Amino acid sequence: MFNFGKKLTLGLDLSDFSLKFVQLEKNKKGFSLINCVKEDLPVGLIQRGEIKKEKELTNIIKGALRKIKRRPFGNREVVCSLPEEKVFIRVIQLPLMKEEELGQAVGWEAEAHIPLNINEVYFDWQIIKRPVNQSDHYNILVGAAPRFLVDSYFRFLKRSGLKPIALEPESVAVSRSLIKVVDLTPTILVDLGASGTNFVILSASAIYFTSHISISGQLFNRAIMESLGINEKKAEQLKIEVGLDKAKEKGKVYQALKPLVEELVNQIKDYTAFYQNQSSRLSRPDGVIGRVLLCGGDSLLNNLPSFLEQKLGLTIEIGNPLVNLPGATKGSSPKLSSLSKKEILTYTTALGLAMRNLED
Ligand SMILES: Nc1ncnc2c1ncn2[C@@H]1O[C@H](COP(=O)(O)OP(=O)(O)OP(=O)(O)O)[C@@H](O)[C@H]1O
Ligand SMILES: [Mg+2]
Structure with missing residues (x-):
């Protein structure tokens, strides 16, 4: 009622180090990104996906909601993420x-x-x-x-003034954002974030397997800190500026990150072999993973795609979270125009969550 053919919805991506809101509108032209807000979270409010300090987190959520200008008329429906681990x-x-x-x-x-x-x-x-x-x-x-986790998320969202209509694992939301329904290539999706890495194997555009490991942006930062004897802020800055570029900083940042990225490579090899094994057992024709799709902030590490391509011999692509949002192109909304491609990538999960409530 009172939305004149438009439908607004919120997605909330909660993780240990940040929360991200996305507000989408479905209208005659397709989808518009009305707003997105990111807040960094102080350490300890959410630990390994469990809400530890509800009151502090509620205050941060309320502050973030105040930044969302267009409110659905009395409707605070939200789809929120559940931690993959x-x-x-x-x-x-x-x-x-x-x-x-x-x-x-x-x-x-x-x-x-x-x-x-x-x-x-x-x-x-x-x-x-x-x-x-x-x-x-x-x-x-x-x-x-x-149950304890789902119940605590519902309780906390309601106390924050929101109406949770669904809770969804990160892997499901990320898949909705990045995988076209018509895309049949068996794919391994890698979400490399601040607190961990999630893997999703998709076959015929449906989820087949998911997993979580502890390799994370935080671990990258720590490796650089220890290797170069610097503080965390400087380490994160070097991670973003240098990444896997051997030619910069005498290769020291590259050397610090290399063992962790190689571990990532080994995990991807294990998962692709697992999928191939299962498929041949079931005599499936689509038995080989054809590509790796990257998302999450730490997938922006300089030279990560070429490093992975060289070690894995697979096609490596950076995901496009707008691929299933017809109409949501640059220029379609002031908010979207103000975001760089890299920034949009960090909203992949939140976009997928918001899209769920706009499915027909
Ligand atoms: N250009 C860049 N190069 C490398 N890392 C980057 C870059 N930009 C951001 N990051 C890293 O991305 C991370 C944040 O990404 P993201 O927002 O996907 O994580 P998150 O969703 O909060 O974490 P998680 O999903 O693991 O709980 C931080 O570790 C940050 O240092
Ligand atoms: Mg994330």
């Missing part, structure tokens, strides 16, 4: 059966696959692929998140 997502296979029997079967299978106590999680599932003949199977995407 605390959730569990897998594709499970089930034999041909009646769809009304699937719920129970998924429950049993999920119990076997989810490394968490089934009584202490919320879980959800959706069919990704239906069997096409008697010997074929269902592919079902199963997600689980600890």
Whole structure:
């Protein structure tokens, strides 16, 4: 009501070191980015995805909301992220059966696959692929998140004056932003952020596998600090200015970062081999990962794409979080025009969250 064919929505990407709001509008022309706000968070408010200091965080959220100029009429609906390291997502296979029997079967299978106590999680599932003949199977995407975490996010969002309409793992939001529905190339998506790295394997544009490891922008900073004997602020500055450029700073920053980036390479190799293995077991024709798609602030490290390409022999691309937002092109809104490509990339998760509420 009172939105005259326009629909506004908020996405909130919460992580240990920052929060990001994105406000999107869906209108006749497509989508407009109305606003986005980023606030750095003091250490300790959120730790490994768990909210530790609710009151302080609520004050920061309220401050950020005041910066969002256009308010939905009395509607503060928000889709908020859930930390990847605390959730569990897998594709499970089930034999041909009646769809009304699937719920129970998924429950049993999920119990076997989810490394968490089934009584202490919320879980959800959706069919990704239906069997096409008697010997074929269902592919079902199963997600689980600890109840205490989901409950604490809901409580905190409501106390901050927001209406949480969904909580969604970072991997799901990032995939919605970066992967075109028509894009069938098996892809590994790497979200390299301040507090960790999330991996998502997508096959036929559907999530197949997700994982989280502790390699992060913070670890990059620390490696530079220790190697060069400098403080964190200076280390972060060098990370951004030099990155993996061997020619700068006598190669010292490169040498400090190299072991961590090589660990990243090894992880990507393991995941691509895992996918290939699984696919050949299922005789799938699309069994080989064709490219790596990067997002997250630390994916902007100078020379990271060429380093990865050389070590992996795969196509490396930097993601475009506007790819599924027709109409949201530079010049379509003053806010979007004011952002550089690099800045837009750091809003990938928040954009994907906001888009969820605008899906038809
Ligand atoms: N040009 C750059 N080169 C390298 N790193 C950069 C650059 N710009 C920003 N960063 C780093 O990006 C990180 C912030 O990225 P991002 O906003 O994606 O993280 P986050 O979402 O808060 O963290 P996470 O998702 O891991 O919880 C910081 O570590 C920052 O130092
Ligand atoms: Mg992030």
